[in-house]
Amino acid sequence: GHPLDGIKVRQQTGGSARSALQIARQMLAEQGLSAFSRGMGPPLLSAVLMNTLMFVGFAEARRRMPAEIQASTAGALLAGALSGIATSYVSTPFDWLKVQAQVRGERTIQLFRATVTRSPSRLFTGHWANVAREGVFTAIYLGLYDRIRATFSPPGPDGVATHMPLAMVVAASASTGGLAWLACYPFDSVKTVQQATRSSDPPARSTLRGAIQALRGKGGWGAFYHGAGASVTRACIVTSSRIVAYEYAKAALRIV
Numbered sequence: 001g002h003p004l005d006g007i008k009v010r011q012q013t014g015g016s017a018r019s020a021l022q023i024a025r026q027m028l029a030e031q032g033l034s035a036f037s038r039g040m041g042p043p044l045l046s047a048v049l050m051n052t053l054m055f056v057g058f059a060e061a062r063r064r065m066p067a068e069i070q071a072s073t074a075g076a077l078l079a080g081a082l083s084g085i086a087t088s089y090v091s092t093p094f095d096w097l098k099v100q101a102q103v104r105g106e107r108t109i110q111l112f113r114a115t116v117t118r119s120p121s122r123l124f125t126g127h128w129a130n131v132a133r134e135g136v137f138t139a140i141y142l143g144l145y146d147r148i149r150a151t152f153s154p155p156g157p158d159g160v161a162t163h164m165p166l167a168m169v170v171a172a173s174a175s176t177g178g179l180a181w182l183a184c185y186p187f188d189s190v191k192t193v194q195q196a197t198r199s200s201d202p203p204a205r206s207t208l209r210g211a212i213q214a215l216r217g218k219g220g221w222g223a224f225y226h227g228a229g230a231s232v233t234r235a236c237i238v239t240s241s242r243i244v245a246y247e248y249a250k251a252a253l254r255i256v
Contacts, residue, residue: 177239
C-alpha cells in the first residue's frame with residue numbers, strides 16, 4: 001500500500017486538487033520509480049510495533065471491561081478507541097519521518113539523525129491530530145470487525161470461535177477498514193500538513209490551528225478529503241491483509 005500513501009501525502013500537501021493519476025505521473029517524471037518507495041522504512045518498522053500494540057491493546061481493553069459491556073457494540077468501539085490512542089504514541093514519530101522523507105526527498109535515517117540531534121520534539125509534530133485519527137480509525141476498524149466476527153463466527157461448545165471463510169474475512173475487514181479511514185481522514189489530512197512543514201514554512205503551519213487554516217485556505221472543507229480515493233483504496237488493501245494474517249496465524253496457533 002505504500003505507493004498509494006506517497007500519492008496521498010502529495011495530494012494532501014499540494015496547492016491544488018490534482019487527481020491521484022496526475023500526481024503519480026508527476027512523481028514518475030520527476031523522481032522515477034524510487035519516488036513510490038520513498039519513506040517506506042519508518043512505516044515498515046513501525047508496522048510490527050503498531051499491529052502488536054493494536055491487537056493486544058484491543059483484547060486487553062475488552063478483557064478488563066465489566067461483563068455486561070464486553071459483548072456490546074459500545075464496548076467494542078471503546079476498546080478500539082483506547083487501542084488506537086495507545087498506538088498513536090508509536091505511529092506519530094514514524095509518520096513524521098515518513099512524511100518528511102516523502103516531501104523532501106531525503107533518506108529517513110539522515111532525517112532521524114539530524115532531528116534527534118537538533119530538535120527531537122519535532123518527531124511528535126501533529127501528535128494530537130494523530131491521536132484523534134488513530135482513536136477514530138481503530139474504534140471503527142476493530143470495533144465493527146469484532147461485532148461482525150461475533151455474529152458470523154460465534155464461539156463453539158469449547159469456547160473457541162469457529163473459523164470464518166477467507167472471503168468473509170476479506171470482505172468484512174476491507175469494509176470496516178475503508179469506512180474507518182473515511183471517518184478519520186480529515187484528522188489524517190491535518191496531521192500530514194503539520195508534519196510536512198519545512199523549516200522555511202511559517203511556524204504556525206505546524207500547529208493544529210495553523211494546519212486547519214492552511215487546508216481551508218486552499219480548498220475549503222473539501223480540502224480535508226484531498227487524496228481520499230487513493231488512501232481509502234490503500235486502506236482496504238492494508239486492513240484486509242492485516243486481519244487475514246492475524247486470523248490465520250491465530251487459528252494456526254490455536255489461540256482463543
